Amino acid sequence: MLATQFIDGFVQARDKAAYLRLAGVPFERPGAGGSTALKLVDVELRTEWQVGTAAPSFGSAELSYLPFPGPMVTERTNMSLVYVSMREKSLLDIRDFLSDRKQEFDR
Template sequence: MHDDHHHSHGHHHDGDDHHHPHPPGHNGPAGKPLQWQTPHLPHDVLNEQPIDSRMVDIDLVETAFLEGFARAPDPSSFLRLAGIPFVGETADGLRLHLLRVETEDLVDVGAVMPLVGGAGVTYHPLPAKLTSHRRRLSFVYHDGTEQRHLGFAAARALADRSAAAQIDIAGH
Protein backbone atom coordinates (compact mmCIF):
# COMPACT_ATOMS: atom_id res chain seq x y z
CA MET A 1 0.00 0.00 0.00
CA HIS A 2 2.78 2.43 0.94
CA ASP A 3 5.70 0.63 -0.72
CA ASP A 4 7.38 3.86 -1.85
CA HIS A 5 6.79 5.72 1.45
CA HIS A 6 10.14 6.54 3.09
CA HIS A 7 10.94 8.61 6.14
CA SER A 8 14.13 10.67 6.21
CA HIS A 9 14.55 12.21 9.64
CA GLY A 10 18.33 12.56 9.55
CA HIS A 11 18.65 10.31 12.59
CA HIS A 12 17.29 6.92 13.57
CA HIS A 13 14.31 6.47 15.90
CA ASP A 14 13.64 3.29 17.79
CA GLY A 15 10.02 2.21 17.78
CA ASP A 16 7.16 4.21 16.37
CA ASP A 17 7.69 7.76 17.73
CA HIS A 18 8.08 9.86 14.58
CA HIS A 19 6.28 13.18 14.86
CA HIS A 20 4.10 13.65 11.83
CA PRO A 21 0.48 12.57 11.39
CA HIS A 22 -0.55 9.43 9.52
CA PRO A 23 -4.03 8.37 8.47
CA PRO A 24 -5.64 5.65 10.62
CA GLY A 25 -4.38 2.23 9.63
CA HIS A 26 -1.08 3.55 8.21
CA ASN A 27 0.85 0.85 10.04
CA GLY A 28 -1.93 -1.75 9.78
CA PRO A 29 -1.51 -5.16 8.17
CA ALA A 30 -0.45 -4.87 4.52
CA GLY A 31 -2.92 -6.03 1.92
CA LYS A 32 -5.94 -6.11 4.22
CA PRO A 33 -8.77 -3.71 3.38
CA LEU A 34 -9.28 -1.36 6.30
CA GLN A 35 -12.87 -0.66 5.35
CA TRP A 36 -15.44 -2.44 3.23
CA GLN A 37 -18.39 -0.26 2.53
CA THR A 38 -20.79 0.55 -0.25
CA PRO A 39 -22.47 3.93 0.12
CA HIS A 40 -26.18 3.74 0.87
CA LEU A 41 -28.09 5.76 -1.69
CA PRO A 42 -31.82 6.39 -1.99
CA HIS A 43 -33.57 3.80 -4.18
CA ASP A 44 -34.49 6.33 -6.87
CA VAL A 45 -30.81 7.32 -7.24
CA LEU A 46 -29.78 3.66 -7.56
CA ASN A 47 -32.37 3.01 -10.27
CA GLU A 48 -31.09 5.87 -12.43
CA GLN A 49 -27.44 4.81 -12.31
CA PRO A 50 -26.15 3.11 -15.46
CA ILE A 51 -23.68 1.07 -13.36
CA ASP A 52 -25.15 -2.13 -11.92
CA SER A 53 -24.86 -1.69 -8.15
CA ARG A 54 -24.64 -5.48 -7.75
CA MET A 55 -21.24 -5.38 -9.45
CA VAL A 56 -19.69 -2.99 -6.90
CA ASP A 57 -16.83 -4.72 -5.06
CA ILE A 58 -17.97 -8.09 -6.43
CA ASP A 59 -14.58 -9.67 -5.63
CA LEU A 60 -14.90 -8.66 -1.95
CA VAL A 61 -18.45 -9.97 -1.83
CA GLU A 62 -17.36 -13.23 -3.47
CA THR A 63 -14.57 -13.65 -0.92
CA ALA A 64 -17.01 -13.03 1.93
CA PHE A 65 -19.41 -15.57 0.36
CA LEU A 66 -16.66 -18.20 0.13
CA GLU A 67 -15.67 -17.74 3.77
CA GLY A 68 -19.24 -17.72 5.06
CA PHE A 69 -20.63 -20.53 2.89
CA ALA A 70 -17.95 -22.96 4.10
CA ARG A 71 -19.14 -22.46 7.69
CA ALA A 72 -22.88 -22.01 7.09
CA PRO A 73 -25.02 -24.43 9.13
CA ASP A 74 -27.84 -23.95 6.59
CA PRO A 75 -26.39 -23.66 3.06
CA SER A 76 -29.83 -23.15 1.45
CA SER A 77 -30.61 -20.09 3.58
CA PHE A 78 -27.11 -18.76 2.99
CA LEU A 79 -27.64 -19.01 -0.79
CA ARG A 80 -30.94 -17.12 -0.51
CA LEU A 81 -29.28 -14.42 1.60
CA ALA A 82 -26.50 -14.08 -1.00
CA GLY A 83 -29.00 -13.65 -3.84
CA ILE A 84 -28.10 -16.91 -5.61
CA PRO A 85 -31.30 -18.29 -7.19
CA PHE A 86 -32.13 -22.00 -6.95
CA VAL A 87 -34.04 -21.57 -10.20
CA GLY A 88 -32.70 -18.80 -12.39
CA GLU A 89 -33.52 -17.47 -15.81
CA THR A 90 -30.96 -16.10 -18.25
CA ALA A 91 -31.55 -12.90 -20.22
CA ASP A 92 -32.65 -14.99 -23.22
CA GLY A 93 -35.25 -16.90 -21.15
CA LEU A 94 -33.40 -20.17 -20.50
CA ARG A 95 -34.32 -21.66 -17.12
CA LEU A 96 -31.48 -23.06 -14.98
CA HIS A 97 -31.76 -25.22 -11.84
CA LEU A 98 -29.01 -25.06 -9.20
CA LEU A 99 -27.51 -28.47 -8.47
CA ARG A 100 -24.27 -27.78 -6.62
CA VAL A 101 -21.91 -25.14 -5.26
CA GLU A 102 -18.25 -25.98 -5.89
CA THR A 103 -15.32 -24.36 -4.15
CA GLU A 104 -11.74 -25.13 -5.02
CA ASP A 105 -8.49 -24.08 -3.35
CA LEU A 106 -5.67 -23.26 -5.77
CA VAL A 107 -2.06 -22.68 -4.78
CA ASP A 108 0.40 -21.60 -7.46
CA VAL A 109 3.88 -22.94 -6.61
CA GLY A 110 5.74 -22.75 -9.94
CA ALA A 111 5.95 -20.86 -13.22
CA VAL A 112 6.94 -21.78 -16.76
CA MET A 113 8.52 -19.33 -19.19
CA PRO A 114 8.85 -19.96 -22.95
CA LEU A 115 12.43 -20.30 -24.11
CA VAL A 116 13.72 -17.84 -26.70
CA GLY A 117 12.96 -19.23 -30.13
CA GLY A 118 9.93 -21.16 -28.90
CA ALA A 119 11.73 -24.51 -28.41
CA GLY A 120 10.21 -25.53 -25.06
CA VAL A 121 9.89 -23.90 -21.68
CA THR A 122 11.92 -23.32 -18.55
CA TYR A 123 10.41 -24.09 -15.13
CA HIS A 124 10.92 -22.11 -11.94
CA PRO A 125 9.56 -23.10 -8.53
CA LEU A 126 8.23 -19.97 -6.83
CA PRO A 127 9.74 -18.72 -3.56
CA ALA A 128 7.29 -18.76 -0.65
CA LYS A 129 6.55 -15.03 -0.86
CA LEU A 130 5.48 -15.37 -4.51
CA THR A 131 3.20 -18.39 -4.08
CA SER A 132 -0.42 -17.40 -4.45
CA HIS A 133 -3.44 -18.86 -2.71
CA ARG A 134 -6.72 -18.47 -4.57
CA ARG A 135 -10.14 -19.95 -4.20
CA ARG A 136 -12.40 -20.64 -7.13
CA LEU A 137 -16.17 -20.62 -6.75
CA SER A 138 -18.59 -22.15 -9.22
CA PHE A 139 -22.35 -22.62 -9.23
CA VAL A 140 -23.40 -25.72 -11.18
CA TYR A 141 -26.79 -25.29 -12.82
CA HIS A 142 -28.67 -27.69 -15.12
CA ASP A 143 -30.27 -26.14 -18.20
CA GLY A 144 -32.50 -29.10 -19.07
CA THR A 145 -29.84 -30.68 -21.27
CA GLU A 146 -26.48 -30.31 -19.57
CA GLN A 147 -24.67 -28.81 -16.59
CA ARG A 148 -23.40 -25.23 -16.75
CA HIS A 149 -20.79 -23.73 -14.43
CA LEU A 150 -21.48 -20.09 -13.53
CA GLY A 151 -19.32 -17.69 -11.56
CA PHE A 152 -20.61 -15.67 -8.60
CA ALA A 153 -21.53 -12.55 -10.60
CA ALA A 154 -23.23 -14.58 -13.36
CA ALA A 155 -25.31 -16.58 -10.87
CA ARG A 156 -26.40 -13.40 -9.06
CA ALA A 157 -27.33 -11.83 -12.41
CA LEU A 158 -29.91 -14.55 -13.17
CA ALA A 159 -33.55 -13.59 -12.77
CA ASP A 160 -34.82 -15.48 -9.71
CA ARG A 161 -37.64 -17.87 -10.67
CA SER A 162 -37.37 -20.05 -7.54
CA ALA A 163 -40.87 -19.24 -6.21
CA ALA A 164 -42.51 -19.98 -9.59
CA ALA A 165 -40.62 -23.27 -9.85
CA GLN A 166 -41.86 -24.42 -6.43
CA ILE A 167 -45.43 -23.83 -7.59
CA ASP A 168 -44.72 -25.82 -10.79
CA ILE A 169 -43.31 -28.73 -8.77
CA ALA A 170 -46.34 -28.69 -6.48
CA GLY A 171 -48.54 -29.12 -9.55
CA HIS A 172 -50.47 -25.84 -9.40
Protein backbone atom coordinates in the same frame (compact mmCIF):
# COMPACT_ATOMS: atom_id res chain seq x y z
CA MET B 1 -11.16 -10.18 -2.38
CA LEU B 2 -14.97 -10.08 -2.50
CA ALA B 3 -15.09 -13.66 -3.79
CA THR B 4 -12.83 -14.79 -0.94
CA GLN B 5 -15.13 -13.14 1.61
CA PHE B 6 -18.20 -14.65 -0.05
CA ILE B 7 -16.67 -18.13 0.01
CA ASP B 8 -15.63 -17.76 3.66
CA GLY B 9 -19.17 -16.69 4.56
CA PHE B 10 -20.66 -19.62 2.69
CA VAL B 11 -18.36 -22.14 4.39
CA GLN B 12 -19.23 -20.72 7.83
CA ALA B 13 -22.98 -20.37 7.21
CA ARG B 14 -25.10 -22.90 9.08
CA ASP B 15 -27.92 -22.57 6.53
CA LYS B 16 -26.12 -22.59 3.19
CA ALA B 17 -29.30 -22.29 1.08
CA ALA B 18 -30.40 -19.22 3.06
CA TYR B 19 -26.95 -17.68 2.61
CA LEU B 20 -27.22 -18.13 -1.16
CA ARG B 21 -30.77 -16.72 -1.23
CA LEU B 22 -29.74 -13.64 0.77
CA ALA B 23 -26.90 -13.08 -1.69
CA GLY B 24 -29.37 -13.20 -4.59
CA VAL B 25 -28.03 -16.43 -6.09
CA PRO B 26 -30.70 -17.75 -8.48
CA PHE B 27 -31.83 -21.31 -7.80
CA GLU B 28 -33.02 -21.53 -11.44
CA ARG B 29 -31.49 -20.09 -14.61
CA PRO B 30 -32.44 -20.25 -18.26
CA GLY B 31 -30.67 -22.98 -20.19
CA ALA B 32 -29.14 -22.71 -23.65
CA GLY B 33 -31.68 -21.12 -25.93
CA GLY B 34 -33.88 -20.35 -22.92
CA SER B 35 -36.15 -23.33 -23.57
CA THR B 36 -35.48 -25.15 -20.28
CA ALA B 37 -34.72 -24.06 -16.75
CA LEU B 38 -31.49 -25.17 -15.13
CA LYS B 39 -31.70 -25.98 -11.41
CA LEU B 40 -28.99 -25.23 -8.87
CA VAL B 41 -27.92 -28.59 -7.46
CA ASP B 42 -24.36 -28.19 -6.19
CA VAL B 43 -21.89 -25.64 -4.94
CA GLU B 44 -18.40 -26.71 -5.86
CA LEU B 45 -15.40 -25.51 -3.85
CA ARG B 46 -11.96 -26.23 -5.23
CA THR B 47 -8.69 -25.40 -3.47
CA GLU B 48 -5.60 -24.89 -5.59
CA TRP B 49 -2.00 -23.98 -4.80
CA GLN B 50 0.12 -22.02 -7.26
CA VAL B 51 3.58 -23.55 -7.07
CA GLY B 52 5.17 -21.81 -10.04
CA THR B 53 4.57 -19.77 -13.16
CA ALA B 54 5.09 -20.37 -16.87
CA ALA B 55 5.33 -17.77 -19.62
CA PRO B 56 6.37 -17.67 -23.29
CA SER B 57 10.13 -17.55 -23.76
CA PHE B 58 11.65 -15.00 -26.08
CA GLY B 59 12.76 -16.72 -29.28
CA SER B 60 11.65 -20.19 -28.21
CA ALA B 61 8.62 -22.42 -28.71
CA GLU B 62 8.99 -23.61 -25.10
CA LEU B 63 7.59 -21.99 -21.99
CA SER B 64 9.89 -20.45 -19.44
CA TYR B 65 9.08 -22.12 -16.11
CA LEU B 66 9.79 -20.57 -12.75
CA PRO B 67 9.00 -22.74 -9.73
CA PHE B 68 8.29 -20.79 -6.55
CA PRO B 69 10.28 -21.21 -3.35
CA GLY B 70 8.13 -22.54 -0.47
CA PRO B 71 7.11 -19.18 1.05
CA MET B 72 5.84 -17.91 -2.33
CA VAL B 73 3.43 -20.83 -2.88
CA THR B 74 -0.09 -19.41 -2.60
CA GLU B 75 -3.43 -21.05 -1.88
CA ARG B 76 -6.72 -20.04 -3.42
CA THR B 77 -10.23 -21.44 -3.23
CA ASN B 78 -12.58 -21.15 -6.19
CA MET B 79 -16.34 -21.60 -6.06
CA SER B 80 -18.73 -22.64 -8.83
CA LEU B 81 -22.51 -22.92 -8.82
CA VAL B 82 -23.56 -26.09 -10.65
CA TYR B 83 -26.87 -25.95 -12.57
CA VAL B 84 -28.44 -28.90 -14.40
CA SER B 85 -31.42 -29.87 -16.54
CA MET B 86 -32.21 -33.11 -18.31
CA ARG B 87 -30.00 -32.08 -21.25
CA GLU B 88 -27.52 -29.58 -19.93
CA LYS B 89 -25.03 -28.82 -17.17
CA SER B 90 -23.69 -25.34 -16.56
CA LEU B 91 -21.14 -23.99 -14.07
CA LEU B 92 -21.29 -20.38 -12.94
CA ASP B 93 -18.05 -19.14 -11.41
CA ILE B 94 -18.79 -17.13 -8.26
CA ARG B 95 -16.50 -14.32 -9.51
CA ASP B 96 -18.70 -13.93 -12.59
CA PHE B 97 -21.85 -13.93 -10.44
CA LEU B 98 -20.42 -11.29 -8.09
CA SER B 99 -19.21 -9.16 -10.99
CA ASP B 100 -22.70 -9.24 -12.58
CA ARG B 101 -24.28 -8.32 -9.22
CA LYS B 102 -21.87 -5.39 -8.83
CA GLN B 103 -22.78 -4.11 -12.29
CA GLU B 104 -26.49 -4.31 -11.35
CA PHE B 105 -25.88 -2.22 -8.23
CA ASP B 106 -23.76 0.31 -10.16
CA ARG B 107 -26.65 1.08 -12.51
